[in-house]
Amino acid sequence: MSDHILEMHSITKTFPGVKALQDVTLNVERGEIHAICGENGAGKSTLMKVLSGVYPAGTYDGDIVFDGEKVEFGSINDSEDKGIVIIHQELALVPFLSVAENIFLGNERSARGLIDWNKANSDAAALLARVGLDELPVTPVGQLGVGKQQLVEIAKALSKRVKLLILDEPTAALNDSDSEHLLGLLRQLQEQGITSIMISHKLGEIASIADSTTIIRDGRTIETLDMRGGGVTQERIIKGMVGRELDQRYPDHVANVGDEVLRVEDWTVHHPTQPGRVVVDGASLNVRAGEIVGIAGLMGAGRTELAMSLFGRSYGRDISGKVFLRGKEIRTRTVSEAIGHGIAYATEDRKKYGLNLIEDIRRNVSAASLDKLSQGGWVNGNEEVKVAEDYRREMNIKAPTVMALAGKLSGGNQQKVVLSKWIHTDPDVLILDEPTRGIDVGAKYEIYTIINRLADEGKAVIVISSELPELLGICDRIYTLSAGRITGVLPSSEATQESLMELMTKERDHVR
Ligand SMILES: Nc1ncnc2c1ncn2[C@@H]1O[C@H](COP(=O)(O)OP(=O)(O)OP(=O)(O)O)[C@@H](O)[C@H]1O
Numbered sequence: 001m002s003d004h005i006l007e008m009h010s011i012t013k014t015f016p017g018v019k020a021l022q023d024v025t026l027n028v029e030r031g032e033i034h035a036i037c038g039e040n041g042a043g044k045s046t047l048m049k050v051l052s053g054v055y056p057a058g059t060y061d062g063d064i065v066f067d068g069e070k071v072e073f074g075s076i077n078d079s080e081d082k083g084i085v086i087i088h089q090e091l092a093l094v095p096f097l098s099v100a101e102n103i104f105l106g107n108e109r110s111a112r113g114l115i116d117w118n119k120a121n122s123d124a125a126a127l128l129a130r131v132g133l134d135e136l137p138v139t140p141v142g143q144l145g146v147g148k149q150q151l152v153e154i155a156k157a158l159s160k161r162v163k164l165l166i167l168d169e170p171t172a173a174l175n176d177s178d179s180e181h182l183l184g185l186l187r188q189l190q191e192q193g194i195t196s197i198m199i200s201h202k203l204g205e206i207a208s209i210a211d212s213t214t215i216i217r218d219g220r221t222i223e224t225l226d227m228r229g230g231g232v233t234q235e236r237i238i239k240g241m242v243g244r245e246l247d248q249r250y251p252d253h254v255a256n257v258g259d260e261v262l263r264v265e266d267w268t269v270h271h272p273t274q275p276g277r278v279v280v281d282g283a284s285l286n287v288r289a290g291e292i293v294g295i296a297g298l299m300g301a302g303r304t305e306l307a308m309s310l311f312g313r314s315y316g317r318d319i320s321g322k323v324f325l326r327g328k329e330i331r332t333r334t335v336s337e338a339i340g341h342g343i344a345y346a347t348e349d350r351k352k353y354g355l356n357l358i359e360d361i362r363r364n365v366s367a368a369s370l371d372k373l374s375q376g377g378w379v380n381g382n383e384e385v386k387v388a389e390d391y392r393r394e395m396n397i398k399a400p401t402v403m404a405l406a407g408k409l410s411g412g413n414q415q416k417v418v419l420s421k422w423i424h425t426d427p428d429v430l431i432l433d434e435p436t437r438g439i440d441v442g443a444k445y446e447i448y449t450i451i452n453r454l455a456d457e458g459k460a461v462i463v464i465s466s467e468l469p470e471l472l473g474i475c476d477r478i479y480t481l482s483a484g485r486i487t488g489v490l491p492s493s494e495a496t497q498e499s500l501m502e503l504m505t506k507e508r509d510h511v512r
């Protein structure tokens, strides 16, 4: 007989104009790692918010049975009291507080009303050891990379005596080794009797770690697959998610490459606050019309710093080097100068740089190209709506209308709005930084198709991605970056993951 730690029966949740969940059932066995898969906007995050009391009892229909008892949570504190802890898609740590302060925030270690910092720090150290994090409890969280912040979140969960840990896309922003570490930790916690639910778009990960997988499509439960024994393939999961076989992950594309559009020579960028530190070191590269060029590099190699510094010096100081557009040297000292020269940069961090969450889809799409939509200082409102509607359809952005607030969209759909915004500037050079992070497999294919179309229109496209198969699948040429230096460039037809990896980890071969 199976022992369910959690049963969610017939959960239905509506938002104005959106039926996010309809009659969803989820059964999780005690001690297992249970994955939840589904397309962007399928309802995964919403289901977990219902479970954890973010959406309190009374705002949804259906029943939740946890640990043999029917529960009705009025808030997230209620669910935590029972041992359910959720780590959200967007991390919620406070950057300027220390690791220990973050761990015990709202759950302070106090003695007679005073916070006992010695106890807090020593308890924190013990928790950090449990998650394999080698940092001092007094380190400000903002100084840690995303991978480590993720571990602090888990340490925080452990401090609350978690029985059921929910992770919403925990590895979306992590590199391979941080992801490995995190998955290893989940397995360890499993041995200690902690049950986990993990949402992820990385199907390889799910295949390797999950005991079972529930698939949600359009707000309904499709099926729960037993992953033990390894009989379930990624293709099988995809079929459940999209409702049909997806025979190819990358669209076919024959590049029609023209003249050089962008050339960068000897580009050097220093760290914004540590003047002696070189982040990009004498990088030279070029991109031709119709060409899709990849940039591969490990975390910290300087990929984003290279892109952002080219985009109107929005990163770094003491920048030197030259940028040529169609053979003519250009100045790109500010973002608006860069946009004026037809350069666009779609950022990896959609919440920080890419989107205005309290504006609607329409305003976000038009934000970088208002000059094109206005006449005599007035924005043509009808045209603005029409343009946004076109992108909503083309990109398959899941929202009732373009008047929906960007902040209410699912993570993957926010990413599609960011892409629409930059594509609409009709740039000559489009730099895409992790364009498919958090995007489901089906929508990835749509985005690759759009990237191909932009190249076919004669644009020069640069794609930065941590997923080497993605670079190999869509790029014509791939540059490798290691410690701020370009260490090689290979036509994709000749490159392999191994050859790229070798160049990505190459030490500097000469002293400048
Ligand atoms: N607060 C809200 N107000 C209105 N609609 C919402 C709200 N939160 C979510 N939705 C809508 O509910 C649906 C499900 O969203 P949810 O965030 O659960 O998707 P998801 O499966 O987590 O997708 P992703 O993989 O992109 O993160 C989407 O159509 C979304 O726009």
Ligand SMILES: [Mg+2]
Pocket (backbone or CB within 6 Å): 044, 045, 046, 089, 168, 410, 411
């Ligand atoms: Mg989500």
